[in-house]
Amino acid sequence: MLKDITLGQYYPVKSFVHDLDPRVKIILTIAFIVAVFLGSSLWAMIPITAFILLSAKAANLPVKLLLKGIKPLRIILIFTFLLNLFFSAGETVLLQVWKIRVTQEGLMLAIRFSMRLVFLVTGASLLTLTTQPVVLTDGLERLMSPLARIGFPAHELAMMMSIALRFIPTLLEEADKIMKAQMARGADFESGNLLQRARAMVPLLVPLFVSAFRRAGDLAMAMEARCYHGGEGRTRLRVLKITHKDYVACAAVAALIVICVIIG
Amino acid sequence: MAITIEHLYHVYQQGSPFQSDALEDIDFTIENGDLLALIGHTGSGKSTLAQHLNGLLKPTSGRVLVDGQNINAKEADRKALRQRVGLLFQYAEYQLFEETVYKDIAFGPKNQGLTGKELDHRVRRAFARVHLPQEVLEKSPFELSGGQMRRVALAGVVAMEPEVLVLDEPIAGLDPKGRDELMEVISDLHRGGVTIVLISHNMDDVARIATRVAVLDKGRLAMLGTPREIFSRGDELEAMGLDVPQTVQLCRKLRAGGVDMPDCLTNEEVCAAILAARGRTAHA
Numbered sequence: 009m010l011k012d013i014t015l016g017q018y019y020p021v022k023s024f025v026h027d028l029d030p031r032v033k034i035i036l037t038i039a040f041i042v043a044v045f046l047g048s049s050l051w052a053m054i055p056i057t058a059f060i061l062l063s064a065k066a067a068n069l070p071v072k073l074l075l076k077g078i079k080p081l082r083i084i085l086i087f088t089f090l091l092n093l094f095f096s097a098g099e100t101v102l103l104q105v106w107k108i109r110v111t112q113e114g115l116m117l118a119i120r121f122s123m124r125l126v127f128l129v130t131g132a133s134l135l136t137l138t139t140q141p142v143v144l145t146d147g148l149e150r151l152m153s154p155l156a157r158i159g160f161p162a163h164e165l166a167m168m169m170s171i172a173l174r175f176i177p178t179l180l181e182e183a184d185k186i187m188k189a190q191m192a193r194g195a196d197f198e199s200g201n202l203l204q205r206a207r208a209m210v211p212l213l214v215p216l217f218v219s220a221f222r223r224a225g226d227l228a229m230a231m232e233a234r235c236y237h238g239g240e241g242r243t244r245l246r247v248l249k250i251t252h253k254d255y256v257a258c259a260a261v262a263a264l265i266v267i268c269v270i271i272g
Numbered sequence: 273m274a275i276t277i278e279h280l281y282h283v284y285q286q287g288s289p290f291q292s293d294a295l296e297d298i299d300f301t302i303e304n305g306d307l308l309a310l311i312g313h314t315g316s317g318k319s320t321l322a323q324h325l326n327g328l329l330k331p332t333s334g335r336v337l338v339d340g341q342n343i344n345a346k347e348a349d350r351k352a353l354r355q356r357v358g359l360l361f362q363y364a365e366y367q368l369f370e371e372t373v374y375k376d377i378a379f380g381p382k383n384q385g386l387t388g389k390e391l392d393h394r395v396r397r398a399f400a401r402v403h404l405p406q407e408v409l410e411k412s413p414f415e416l417s418g419g420q421m422r423r424v425a426l427a428g429v430v431a432m433e434p435e436v437l438v439l440d441e442p443i444a445g446l447d448p449k450g451r452d453e454l455m456e457v458i459s460d461l462h463r464g465g466v467t468i469v470l471i472s473h474n475m476d477d478v479a480r481i482a483t484r485v486a487v488l489d490k491g492r493l494a495m496l497g498t499p500r501e502i503f504s505r506g507d508e509l510e511a512m513g514l515d516v517p518q519t520v521q522l523c524r525k526l527r528a529g530g531v532d533m534p535d536c537l538t539n540e541e542v543c544a545a546i547l548a549a550r551g552r553t554a555h556a
Contacts, residue, residue, distance in 0.1 A: 182366075188328045189367040192359040193428060194351060194383030211379065214369035218414070 018140050024253060025067035025138045030147025032254040036261045037135045043261070044127045047268035050116065053123055055267045059260070060130050067138045077133040078126055085122050092118035141173040143246065149239075150248060156239075163239025171227070179220060186215045273339050273356065273435040273467060275302040275325055280334035282320055282491075294320040296491045298334070302436070302469060307462045309478040309499070310471045312488030313513040318471045319362065321488065322438050325469065326357040355384055358434030362441045365421035368413040373399075373424050376413055380432040398431035402457050419450030426457065437461060438469040443477070455481065479503060479517035479537040487512070504535050 025033075044056060064071050078085070096118075098111025136144070149166030156162045187197065190211045197208050282295040295317045302308050302325075312318050323329040324336055327343045327350045336343050343353050361367065370376035374395060381394045399409055402423040408416065413424055422442065429437065439458065443451045451474075459481050462468050472478055478485060478499060485502040487495040489512045495502055503509070506516040506524065516524075519542050520535050527533060532552070533545040 185361065186367055188323065189359075189361045189364065190379075191328060192326060192354055192361070193380035193432065194354055195379075196351070196383070211367075211369045215366050218369075219366055 017137070019069055019073065019137045021068045023066060023068035023138070025063060025134070025257075027251075027253055028138075028257055029248050029250050029254050030139050030143045031151055031248060032250065032257060033135055033139055034144075034147050034151060036257060037131055039261050039265065040131045041128060043265045043268045044124055044131070046265065047271055048120070049272055050119065052268050052271045053120075055264060055271070056127055059264050060127065060134070062260075063134055067134065069134075069137055073137065074130050074133060078129055081125065081129055085125055088125060089118045089122045092121050142170050145170040145173070146244070146246060146248065163242070167239075175220075175223070178223070179216065182219055183212065183216055187212055274304050275357070275436060276337040276340075277301070277321075277324070278335045278337065280321075280324060280336065281332045282317075282324065282329060283332045286332065294491055295324075298493050300486065300493060300496055302467065303484075304467055305465070305483075307458075307468045307470065307481055307483045309482035309485045310469060310488065311473070311475070311478060311485060311514060312494075316488040316512075317491040318488055319440055322359060322440050322469065322471060325436070325438050326354050326359050328359070351383075355432050356434055357436045357438065358429040358432055359438045360426055360429045360440060360442060362444060364425035364429075364442075365413075365418060367425060368421060368428075371412060372410055373413050373416075374409050376424060377427045377431050380428055384432060394431050394433070398427040398433075401430055401460065402427045403453060419446050419454070422446065422450070423454065423457070426454070430461065434466070436467040436469065438471075440471045441473065442470070443472065443474060451477075475503070475515045475517040476519070479519065487514070499537055500535070503537065 028036075040059075047053070047056060060074070061071065064074055093110055093114050094108055096111065096114035098113030100112035101109050102112055102115065103110040139147075145166045148169070149162055152160065152162035152165070191197070195208060195211055197205070197212070200208065277298050277300055280295055280298040281293075284292050284294050298317075298321060310318050310321065320329065324331060327336070327348075330344055338353060338357065341348060343350070368376050370379065377395045377398055378391055381391055386394060404420060404423055404427075408420065408424075413421055416424065426439075426442065442458065443454055446454060455477055458468060458470065462481070470478075470482065482499050485495070485497060485499050486493060487502060487509070494512065495505065495508070503516045503520045506520060509516055515521075517537060519537055519539065522542060523533055523535050523545070526546070526549075531546075531549050533549050536542045536545050
């Protein structure tokens with residue numbers, strides 16, 4: 009039941025996009041978001057959609073998987089669409105029922121905003137689906153490292169992120185076990201009203217927190233026992249390297265930005 | 273109360289690339305009054321089987337019958353079942369959550385719907401069975417030692433007064449004293465009429481207290497019999513990565529050294545056999 013949370017989880021296949029340097033991928037994702045905001049007309053959606061489909065192909069990902077990432081957002085999407093549809097100023101009235109008007113401008117805006125949301129989510133999930141969390145934090149750390157000179161804790165932040173990601177499956181497993189143990193003692197997690205259900209979570213949450221703190225303490229001790237002292241002078245197991253593939257990817261995104269600017 | 277397991281299969285994450293067969297064609301009966309030891313190498317499916325006994329896992333195929341009733345049938349009352357078949361998980365001390373030991377032990381019986389005097393009676397009786405000092409009852413479970421916490425967790429399951437008690441490695445990680453005390457509690461419960469399924473890696477304990485032994489190997493039931501039958505097949509057990517009790521190891525070494533003696537399970541038996549063998553040599 010708890011193991012169904014797979015949103016944006018790494019999809020282990022070999023592909024052109026998987027091989028890209030994480031730093032490049034992070035920057036390109038940001039550039040892609042910029043492109044999405046540059047292309048403000050409906051026409052700009054064609055190259056952007058084409059780009060996403062091509063990237064999915066190059067990443068060896070089933071398009072269905074990308075679409076699955078949008079599903080949790082459907083309520084926000086519908087809300088955005090309706091809000092823009094009914095409450096935008098415009099002249100060309102398409103439909104009027106009592107005081108509610110649907111204008112052509114409103115319709116355009118509604119489509120544009122909801123499509124933008126879809127693009128943003130698929131773009132971001134392209135990054136997380138093709139990059140292992142550890143590699144991703146590695147890339148983030150390197151990108152943030154210039155900021156370390158002005159006292160920004162880049163290494164510490166990246167380390168915290170990778171530890172957090174590392175422990176998600178462990179804690180899920182633990183939660184599953186504790187849940188079963190309490191069910192063996194007659195606990196009921198499934199029935200009752202909201203308040204009863206919230207109260208039923210106590211026998212799950214207390215042991216889970218206790219064990220999370222215990223694990224954190226153990227991990228800190230184990231790291232110290234192996235002389236961990238932060239990022240200073242630390243070498244790395246995976247040395248990141250820019251290859252010709254990264255240049256190809258950069259060129260593709262640059263082309264997308266240019267097209268979006270031209271179409272406007 | 274007997275639990276019959278019929279052609280039980282369990283596959284984890286079926287249909288995904290991570291699919292794995294945990295149990296294959298398990299078929300045997302746990303009789304009323306048994307103290308059945310379930311032994312097997314790590315990953316042999318012991319814990320998976322344990323969770324099938326009170327319906328926490330659903331079989332991929334096959335059936336589990338408690339007193340002839342299929343526990344996974346639609347009309348089966350799983351809550352009532354879990355009260356009849358208690359399960360203590362591995363490292364059960366991590367499931368404690370209440371402010372006091374008393375309240376934690378009361379959690380199970382309370383879920384059964386007990387209140388007032390009856391609840392109090394149950395809690396105190398279960399607490400008495402695990403032999404902890406009286407003042408522990410009002411302490412926070414998080415102030416106790418690991419061994420004490422384990423016994424409080426056991427009391428939490430015992431308080432539901434199950435007819436069958438499934439214990440998943442109850443002594444793992446305890447010191448020798450804690451281990452002996454806990455084994456004593458388990459023997460007591462068995463003598464009191466509770467059917468017990470004990471998962472253990474400690475063959476000495478198994479030899480000492482089990483009435484029957486089931487050996488799992490790679491998800492299959494490899495052997496089933498009395499401890500004496502099972503531990504006489506030491507070579508097969510070793511091939512599965514399992515041990516025989518130290519008493520049996522000693523007997524085998526002595527036999528290899530030319531002393532005529534049978535496989536013995538307890539220290540007393542070993543002594544008697546050695547004395548008997550010496551007697552024979554002295555007379556010869």
